[in-house]
Amino acid sequence: MPLEKTLRIPSYLAAALLLVALPLLIRSNYWIGTVNLAIIYSIAVLGLNIILGLTGQLNIAQAAFWGIGAYTAALLNTRLGWPFWATFLAAPPMAAVFGVLLGFPTLRLSDRYLAMATIGFGIIINLILQNWRGLTGGVDGIPGITSPVLGPFKFSTNASFYYLALVLLVLVAMAQIKIKNSRMGRAFQAIKGNELAAELSGVNTFKYRVIAFALCSAYGGMAGQLFAHRTKYVSADVFFIDMSILFICMLMIGGTGSVAGSIIGASLLTFVPEWLRFLQGPWAMAIFGLAIILIMIFMPAGLAGLAQSIGSKLAGRPEPEAQPGFRAPTSGNMGAAKRNK
């Protein structure tokens, strides 16, 4: 048996053990809270990975879907008394409905229109959240969201919430790996590779683009629901377009198209500014902006792509094909977007 395979199961076990023991190792309540935030961001970024990484379409409104999920959970919980598990079932579909509503008209158009439409949509949602006082509490937001409860067990501390969030992250990450390798996932990747060729090979590109968009927004909605129950309070200012851009940064830095990359990117951009205290606010954002430029120029496949090429060099294998983060164009300057509708 090759060494790699022999080591696989023990290393998985070690990773699982480490993740389970993490709250005991960290001990600081604050840092576990930050880990929880990283998990929530990871879920939102995994959603973005479906649309941007797999299908090659840009969604600059993931923060809006995140916000829709958060407000859905907050309203159902505080007004109607729905518990965590009920809002958990309600928030992702709600975000997906908005995703389809936005996606249906714009996905027929080429990707540049989608980019513009998602920007507009994100801003409209944010302004509504800020100004519709009757529903969203305006700038005051919605306080008093309850913690998840499962039987006799209450996930009210950061450490207990961590286990819940971790299980959910593992589930959605596994789901995404399944999706990626399924017929649907291959259809997504075919659209990204060359939409016209995908269409000609019998892929219903419109249907799959809508599905990808719905999945992306559902992941966003789920992250929002978790966020609402974690912070127990939502207000509109966090669901701004800058957050959408930050989600894109997380994905680009981790590596588009990669599940592990999405999680690594989200965790890294949550933790780095926390570790380096001076790296707060505008400093962090300026550096993220610069990082995007440098990564796009020098390592378009992100950290995941870098790790992969180092890994295959060490193993003496030929380099894998450039990770499909951003495919080299076939010709001209328009690359993937060749459909002219």
Add this chain to the structure above:
Amino acid sequence: MFDITTFAQLFVAGLAMGSVYALVALNFALLYKAVGILNFAVGESVMVPAFVGVILLTVLKLPFLPAYVITLGVMVIFGVIFQRTIFHQLRERTFLSILVTTIGASLFLRNTALLTFGADPRVSPNLFTVKSVNFLGVFVPPQYLLIIVTLVFLVIFQYLLFEKTLLGKKMQATAQDRDMARLLGIPVDKIILITFIYAALLGGIAGILLAPVFYVTSDMGFSIALKAFASSIAGGLGSIPGAIVGGLFIGVVELFCAAYISATYKDVFAFIILIAVLLLRPRGFFGEKVAEKV
């Protein structure tokens, strides 16, 4: 309670704001048409000159003319750097990767400006000493008129440049088919560089004009750019007349909606127009004349 004077005043103010959107949308459309990129850092090419201008005028206390000339000079350098560092490096990459990189550039420039100049809004001195002038019976700030007149002048200039000069023809040829242009002996790289410089200068003019009537902040460009995106979609992505008409349209409609419908949701209307246009007539008022390149 409809009042014709208020209506006219709103209209002129809307046209002035719309002219700024149009200038930025023109910049956006120009780069889209010429090199096929959506430049999400277009707003920063308004914010940077606005700051440079304000610093030269208020800190170094330069008179208007040299301050504005230096500002435009800075924008030439800005255009060169932008083209060299971003577009030139990524020219063989996909549309989407360039778009994401310009988002990165926008994020970087906005936050660098915030770190350098602070969060307090700066106010630029006004070129004009009078507060308002009587224009056809409507009292309007002269700066508004200057903005509108400048836009008209620039439209004529750009028409002459593109249609009547060899340089303009070369720019058009490069925009239509880079490989063909190269075969015809047009120095494509140089022409693209000139296009970027021209776009940066348009941003410079917009920044200079806007500074006296708008608070100069690190986010000013971003908020204007978002409206300019809406304008260029409304007018038709990549269409030069579309950018101008779309900008004026968004500027006027936005102010009327704010005055007669809801001031709270003032910023929403531009994006409702954006989404409505995408639903009903995705090619905008003018449509995309140059088909997407295959």
